[in-house]
Amino acid sequence: MKELRLDIVSPEKQLFQGEVERVTLPGTRGSFSILPHHAPIVSSLGAGTLSYVVKGEEQTLDIQGGFVEMSDNEVSVCVETAI
Secondary structure, eight states: OOEEEEEOSSSSEEEEEOOOOEEEETTTTTTEEEEETTEEEEEEEEEEEEEEEEEEEEEEEEEEEEEEEEEEEEEEEESSBBB
């Protein structure tokens, strides 16, 4: 399976950049996952846990909101604050 390119940034710094198998995000209307070949999407994010899988291992990041854009197997996430 082809992997996704994920970039996570906050106003202070870049938090992650790399290839992932899946990313799960806390949307303002509920959690949702993005897999390879997902349709293009732009969505706002609420407070919650963002998770992504790298080489079979899940990583998590607690966020306080932001937005996500997915296009051409590239996921860009901009978060307000991350814990």
